[in-house]
Amino acid sequence: MWVQKVHSRKESIYNVLKKNKDQEFFTTFSTWETYRPHRLLILDSSFNPPTKAHANLLTKALASKPANYFDASLLLFSMNNVDKELTGASALQRAQMMELMSHSFDHPVAVGFTTHGKFVDKAKAIQAWFERPVELHFILGYDTITRLFDPKYYTPIPVQEALASFFQSCYIICADRGEADQTFWNQIHQPIERIQLDADLGFISSTLVRQTKDQDKLKSMLDPNILQFIQDENLYSV
Structure with a gap:
């Protein structure tokens, strides 16, 4: 039903x-x-395509807090990622797949797009759209969080100074796959919550999905609606 609906939209x-x-x-x-x-949970990713791992990240983050702690969630895609060219699914196809993913949750969810690549700018844009202060909680993978604190994106401004306004209204939930470097964490002074994917989903990545042709393996990595959409659109030659 949902696949037909996103096709019609x-x-x-x-x-x-x-x-x-x-x-x-x-x-x-x-x-x-x-x-x-008032309190928004944000899953920022390329969604190329959305996988069961993406869904598990959102589920884990929701479960890490008391019931109804978050008023709503946002699936966010940046059309100008600071490190990635847009390949694979188009922005339209990603919007459709993200919408399909949103129907997996018994929880208010929106699909959003931003022109910004830096999280400082993303947060400002989202706050401006709401026209009043909103507490933003970003779910970030370990690779992404290391980029957030990478000085090269803020030169010549020191990282802590550049991120000061961001951490006034934003919080980070870090989802790692066990690859976290304790040396990195020792350098971080902001309170960051850490969660992990379910063990049987930790291997899943969008890259792996795009490279996989075996239907049984794809079923283990993708929601049935997402898989159906990919097949309908002949994406990634699946």
Whole structure:
């Protein structure tokens, strides 16, 4: 049902993307349009494609807090990632797959896009869109969090100074696969919560999905609706 629905919304989503392509932040889908959350959980990724690991990250982060701690969640894609070119699925196809993923949760979820690659700028854009302070909780993988604190993105401003305003309203939940370097953590002075994926999902990555042709393996890595969409769109030659 949901696959057919996102197919039917293709033109509508495309028009939203086209109309807002220069906006710093906007949404293509939301189940919480009627109110504005006070505490927002954000899963920022390339979603190329969304996998069971992505879903597990959101589930784990939600479960790490008391029930109803987060008012809503946001699946966020940056159209100008600081380290990646846009290959594979188009922005439209990612929007559709992210929308499919949102239906996996009994929890208010939106699909958002930003033109920013740096988290400092993403946070500012999201705050501006809400037009009032919102507590933002970003779920980041270990590779991403090391980039967040990498001085090269802020030169000549010191990292702590550059991130000071970010940590006034933003919090980090780090999801790692056991590759974390304790030396790195010893250098971090902000309180960062750490979670881990379920053991049977830790091996999953979008790259692995794109390289896999075996249908049984794909079923173990993808939600059935996502897999169906990929097959319908002939994405990644699956």
